[in-house]
Amino acid sequence: MSSREVVLGRIRAALAADTDAPPPVPRDYVRVGADAPGTEPVLEQMIDRLVDYKAIVDRVPAGEAAALGDAVAAALSKAGARSVVVPSDLPADLVDASGRDERVVVADGRPSVLTPTELDGVDAVVTTAQVAIAISGTIVLDGKAGQGRRAISLVPDFHLIVLHADQVVSTVPEAIARLDPIAPLTMIAGPSATSDIELERVEGVHGPRTLHVLIVG
16 A cells, blocks of 8 residues: 555545534624615725726716727827737727727637737736725726636736726725636726735736736726
């Protein structure tokens, strides 16, 4: 009998001998925030967190498609992006805005998904999101319409997210209730960053070095 079989045998024996019911999980945490999704206090907290994480945040009035298009184009131009990857199902107005100023727009998955090398040659990515959590400043993508697959939000160095105000909730439980439990989730809280052994912040290690969020509403 190998060492591996011995160890696994001991684990199985211990589990079989443990017949006690698991202790109850305390669920007395705050499930719903004091303010409704998309209200000013919730948005202010969301923006405060994102700015603290060194993200760029702009507000765009709701119902003004031209203003949103202008904001998308301006953000990409300011970042110096000459090429953009978008999900194949990104709304047409966002695709059109992404292509202003003679930028090259590539739709991932149309006709085929981009390779990592091809993605690495693209300056920016534009997506929507599924929900955002104000208390933690976290934006969640779940791969549904307008969000694309995870790779396109991780490889290009500039990520522009269009987020609608009613998608911003206060707490994690509120966000979880809006998510598909079996969908692949990408949680973003500011530009990708970590710290080295001397606690020096290093950005862009595992994702875009710049995160720009447009909040509509």
